Amino acid sequence: MNALPATAPTVDESVSRARLAMQREDWPVALSIWNDVLSRVDHAVQPFWEGARARVLMELGQLDRASREFERLRRDCSNQPPGFVGLAQVATRRRLWPQALAAWDEVLARFPKSPDLPVWTAARASVLLELGRTADAEQALRALPTQGPKPLNVLLTKLRMLIASGRPEEALLELDSSEHRSLEVPAVIEKRLDILLCLQRLGDARQELGRLMGSSNSPAVLESVFNFIPALLEGWERTRAWLTLLDRLNALESRGSEVLSTAVPPPHTLGSLRPRLLLALRDYQAYLHTLSDTPPPGPPGRHRDSLIAVAEALRESPFPNYHKLKIFGIGLSKTGTTTLARALRELGFQVLDWFNPLTRELMCDDDLPLFDAFTDTPAATGFERLYNLFSQSVFIYTVRPIDSWKQSILQHWRRHYGVNGFEHARRELSLPDRFHYGRQFRNLRQSLYFNHSSFEAAYLAHDRRVRNFFQDKPPGRLLEFNVFAGDGWPKLCGFLDRPTPSTPFPWENRKP
Numbered sequence: 001m002n003a004l005p006a007t008a009p010t011v012d013e014s015v016s017r018a019r020l021a022m023q024r025e026d027w028p029v030a031l032s033i034w035n036d037v038l039s040r041v042d043h044a045v046q047p048f049w050e051g052a053r054a055r056v057l058m059e060l061g062q063l064d065r066a067s068r069e070f071e072r073l074r075r076d077c078s079n080q081p082p083g084f085v086g087l088a089q090v091a092t093r094r095r096l097w098p099q100a101l102a103a104w105d106e107v108l109a110r111f112p113k114s115p116d117l118p119v120w121t122a123a124r125a126s127v128l129l130e131l132g133r134t135a136d137a138e139q140a141l142r143a144l145p146t147q148g149p150k151p152l153n154v155l156l157t158k159l160r161m162l163i164a165s166g167r168p169e170e171a172l173l174e175l176d177s178s179e180h181r182s183l184e185v186p187a188v189i190e191k192r193l194d195i196l197l198c199l200q201r202l203g204d205a206r207q208e209l210g211r212l213m214g215s216s217n218s219p220a221v222l223e224s225v226f227n228f229i230p231a232l233l234e235g236w237e238r239t240r241a242w243l244t245l246l247d248r249l250n251a252l253e254s255r256g257s258e259v260l261s262t263a264v265p266p267p268h269t270l271g272s273l274r275p276r277l278l279l280a281l282r283d284y285q286a287y288l289h290t291l292s293d294t295p296p297p298g299p300p301g302r303h304r305d306s307l308i309a310v311a312e313a314l315r316e317s318p319f320p321n322y323h324k325l326k327i328f329g330i331g332l333s334k335t336g337t338t339t340l341a342r343a344l345r346e347l348g349f350q351v352l353d354w355f356n357p358l359t360r361e362l363m364c365d366d367d368l369p370l371f372d373a374f375t376d377t378p379a380a381t382g383f384e385r386l387y388n389l390f391s392q393s394v395f396i397y398t399v400r401p402i403d404s405w406k407q408s409i410l411q412h413w414r415r416h417y418g419v420n421g422f423e424h425a426r427r428e429l430s431l432p433d434r435f436h437y438g439r440q441f442r443n444l445r446q447s448l449y450f451n452h453s454s455f456e457a458a459y460l461a462h463d464r465r466v467r468n469f470f471q472d473k474p475p476g477r478l479l480e481f482n483v484f485a486g487d488g489w490p491k492l493c494g495f496l497d498r499p500t501p502s503t504p505f506p507w508e509n510r511k512p
Contacts, residue, residue, distance in 0.1 A: 011040055015049065022056065031056045047073050051082025055089070063090055081111045085120065092127060095342075095506065100127045118144050122157040129157075134165045152180055152187065159191050166415045168198035184216065186224040193228050197436050198416065206232050213244060219252060223273045230280075230361040231436040239281070246277050272303050280359040282366060284314050306358055309350045313370045320369030326390045327496070329375030330383040331398030332448065332462055334408040336483040340398055341375045342506045343489075347498050349373045362440050377444050380462070384469055387477070394495070396479045397466050404484070406455050426450045483507060 009017065014037045021030035034053035038046070054069035067090045073083030088103035104124035108117070121140055128137035141158050144150075155178050162171035172195050175181055180188055189212065196205040209232060212225050222245060229241045278287040291311045313319070327349065329340045341353035349372040352363050356371075363378035368389070379386070387393060400408075410421070417435070419425045428434055429450055435441050452458040470478040479495040481487050488505035492498075 011037060027056050027059045047077040047080045047082050051086055054086050058090055066090055097127055097130045118151050118154050122154040125157050129161060129164055137161045149179055155180055156187055156191055163198055168195050171195045184221055186220050189224045200434055202433055227360050234438040242277055242280050275307055276358050288314055310370045323391050326393040327373035328379045328383060328386050329396045330380040333377055334405055334412060335398040335400045337376045337398055339483050339507050344373045346501055362437050377448055381444055381447055394477055396481050399480060399482050400484050402459050409455055422454050
């Protein structure tokens with residue numbers, strides 16, 4: 001007897017499948033399904049479905065194409081929110097904060113009675129936080145109704161606001177009193193661990209880490225655990241945690257779809273977590289074997305590009321290549337190092353800023369052959385050795401007026417570590433188990449700052465050290481860069497011999 005032909009899914013069934021794929025962050029599959037759905041219906045009456053497809057394009061990194069689709073929806077369906085919301089999301093994704101704020105303001109003004117108002121308000125508040133307007137973000141969140149369940153992203157934005165304003169105790173109380181407090185999803189888990197780190201409750205954070213590692217069947221949660229291991233564990237304890245996590249991952253993979261269907265993880269998680277673990281364990285052969293078997297899925301920006309770039313570096317001959325161009329940003333923290341890192345990424349370099357986003361460790365010697373550029377204090381601490389190690393290395397010295405730098409570095413220590421003043425910070429640094437990343441963090445801070453008499457003395461000593469070292473070096477090896485004085489693409493691209501981008505020069509962590 002011949003088998004009956006399979007029945008094609010209805011439009012409603014396909015829409016459900018597309019939404020499930022989006023929930024699982026399986027963006028290529030979601031795009032394929034949405035394309036099929038929209039080929040079978042009248043586009044003019046389905047702006048929300050078209051908006052969903054445009055969002056998938058955004059998640060796949062196709063921001064220009066997504067922006068065009070959102071613009072069309074904004075023009076043709078001006079009485080519906082998808083186009084307006086989508087343009088606000090694209091501006092946010094591009095980190096164009098003033099433009100994003102204006103776009104969210106328009107969304108809230110046009111659709112003040114939408115049930116999505118709390119979600120949009122939280123998105124706008126997140127932009128305000130990026131602009132340094134913490135008080136305005138808090139005011140916006142306070143204006144939301146207090147009755148009824150609070151959407152998760154509203155809670156997360158409020159927690160972020162409380163942390164940014166130096167109130168981690170309030171953040172922990174807010175989380176523990178929320179209906180989402182026991183929700184074991186990455187966003188909640190990572191925010192709780194962030195808060196415990198801010199409170200210097202490292203023992204509690206380690207206990208939570210161990211519990212999750214031993215009990216969770218979700219690869220997405222295990223990836224969150226992986227992200228915090230280097231901040232909380234050192235030496236053999238760190239290595240043992242990675243090996244335990246690898247065993248857990250092997251067990252989950254062997255159980256197959258039964259676990260995956262219940263945990264509903266992003267499908268890229270299993271594909272990216274394994275090579276990240278192998279890279280952390282320095283098992284380069286297994287890392288390359290894993291990527292050659294199954295290239296990491298997922299959109300650009302979800303570690304995919306970095307995983308592939310590291311694999312290409314490992315395959316180079318010779319490895320390591322000490323004659324390859326390396327870029328080192330050797331300014332102190334709060335001199336524009338984050339801005340420099342983002343600018344270098346926009347120029348096409350693989351950049352480590354402070355830590356390795358694949359292994360989540362602070363930058364170390366093992367990273368040097370694998371990436372192109374390095375910024376922040378791990379690069380600034382030993383720049384002389386880096387100069388002698390890589391014959392084609394170039395150095396970018398980010399500077400800032402010393403008075404504003406001192407104010408910023410004091411605010412940084414106060415907000416993130418709860419200390420007031422240089423001497424207080426020095427005393428706290430001498431205490432065991434006080435700061436994340438353990439001895440490596442303390443060593444970096446001690447060598448750059450606290451072997452001096454004050455923050456001003458530390459800044460001046462580093463400045464003399466840089467200038468004295470490079471005064472007799474060949475021209476073209478050092479660039480002094482002052483984003484606070486207006487330095488931007490022309491100066492940076494001229495130094496690196498790169499074409500000047502058409503986009504505005506970034507300025508990260510800018511305060512009003």
